[in-house]
Amino acid sequence: MLAAERRAVLLSxxxxxxxxxxxxxxxxxxxxxxxxxxxxxxxxxxxLCRRVYGGALPVSAATADHATRATVAADSKARxxxxxxxxxxxxxxxxxxxxTTALAVTAALPPELSATIVTHSPTVAAALVAxxxxxxxxxxxxxxxxxxxxxxxxxxEAARGISADLFxxxxxxxxxxxxxxxxxxxxxxxxxxxxxxxxxxxVLASSEKIGAAAPFxxxxxxxxxxxxxxxxxxxPTVRSLRxxxxxxxxA
Numbered sequence: 001m002l003a004a005e006r007r008a009v010l011l012s013x014x015x016x017x018x019x020x021x022x023x024x025x026x027x028x029x030x031x032x033x034x035x036x037x038x039x040x041x042x043x044x045x046x047x048l049c050r051r052v053y054g055g056a057l058p059v060s061a062a063t064a065d066h067a068t069r070a071t072v073a074a075d076s077k078a079r080x081x082x083x084x085x086x087x088x089x090x091x092x093x094x095x096x097x098x099x100t101t102a103l104a105v106t107a108a109l110p111p112e113l114s115a116t117i118v119t120h121s122p123t124v125a126a127a128l129v130a131x132x133x134x135x136x137x138x139x140x141x142x143x144x145x146x147x148x149x150x151x152x153x154x155x156x157e158a159a160r161g162i163s164a165d166l167f168x169x170x171x172x173x174x175x176x177x178x179x180x181x182x183x184x185x186x187x188x189x190x191x192x193x194x195x196x197x198x199x200x201x202x203v204l205a206s207s208e209k210i211g212a213a214a215p216f217x218x219x220x221x222x223x224x225x226x227x228x229x230x231x232x233x234x235x236p237t238v239r240s241l242r243x244x245x246x247x248x249x250x251a
Contacts, residue, residue, distance in 0.1 A: 001029060007039050010056070011048060018175065018211045018236050020055040050213055057178055057213040074104075076206035079230040081105040083251035084168055084204055087228075090114050092165040095194050096124055098149035099170035101204040103127055109134070118162050120150045120190065137162075144187060151190045159193050167198035171218055174205045174227060176240040178213035179220045188216040200225040202249065211237040221246045 001009075006029065013020055022036045029036075040056045043049045049056040081104035088094050091114060096102050098121030106127040114133040119125050120141070128136045141155030169191060173181040180203060182188050195201045201224045210231040221227065226247035231238050233250070242248050 001031070003039065006031065006035070007043055010036070010039055010043060014049055014056065014058050016236070018240075019057050019177065020049070022055045025055075050215070052178070052213075057175060058211055059213070076208065076230050077101045077104045077204075078108070079251040080204055080206050080228050081108040083230075083249055084202060084228045085109050087166060087168070087202055087249075088113065088115055089165070092116070093118065093163070095119070095159075095162065095164045095167040095198050097121070097168055097170040097191065097194065097204070098124060098147050099204075101206055102168060102170050105168060105204070106131070118164060120155055120159070120194070121148060122150075123148050144184065146184065147187060149187065149190070151184075151186045155190060156193045159190075159197055162197045164198040165200065167194055167201040168204055169195060169201050169218070169224065170204050172209060172214040173212040174203065174210050174221070174229070174237065174241075175213045176221065176237060176244065178217065180218045180224070181214040182216055182218055183214045185216045188218045191218045195219060195224070203227040203229075205229040205231070207231040207235075210235055 010020055022033050026033045026036045040051055044051045050059045077100060080101055084105050085108035093116040096117050096119045102124050106124060109131055116135045117128055118137040120139040125136050125138045128134050139150055139155050139158045141150035142152045144151045171180045171182055203224055205227050207230050210229055221241055226249045228249040228251055230251040
């Protein structure tokens with residue numbers, strides 16, 4: 001089998017099963033593990049997968065910068081945002097993460113909603129100006145320009161003074177084994193802090209994030225109250241999460 005053919009098989013396997021285990025694929029194709037690992041290195045260098053110990057996982061398209069992500073899967077994000085907006089009850093206090101899906105949530109809120117929304121995203125805060133009955137609190141700190149959110153010790157300290165009913169968490173990948181992931185270690189830590197400040201945490205997961213993985217784990221799927229997604233119910237990742245007892249909120 002030619003190298004190009006092996007790599008096509010690996011990419012197809014990633015798409016259908018959500019992972020590649022190098023020793024298993026090597027045995028199935030009748031080649032060495034070293035050969036498969038070399039193929040995975042080249043695929044990872046091309047941005048087509050993410051290498052992990054023993055194999056590879058699908059790469060998350062959501063690790064691009066904020067401006068690029070705004071053009072990706074806009075319809076999918078709007079569906080997820082609309083479903084997530086229904087979780088916000090009048091009079092509640094909500095932590096709203098940064099990112100393009102969180103921004104879509106602001107557009108999906110009922111104009112008459114009365115609530116308190118706390119965010120570490122200046123972009124999300126500015127969008128909430130259009131909601132006259134929503135009180136907006138912005139967590140200050142160092143601006144992480146890639147995602148246009150504040151992160152670091154000052155932001156975490158401010159967050160510890162909040163007790164919220166709900167946290168709408170944005171991630172870049174949702175995978176049964178890799179968990180809920182994002183592309184920056186400090187941003188992952190900030191998201192974990194925010195999750196500790198809310199009674200319930202729901203994940204905003206548009207379909208391109210389902211089955212994908214980024215380098216840094218935020219939480220395990222079982223540590224959140226549910227995952228809001230428009231991915232098909234028979235998607236392998238959705239089935240695996242549901243079978244593990246994770247609540248899936250269809251969008």
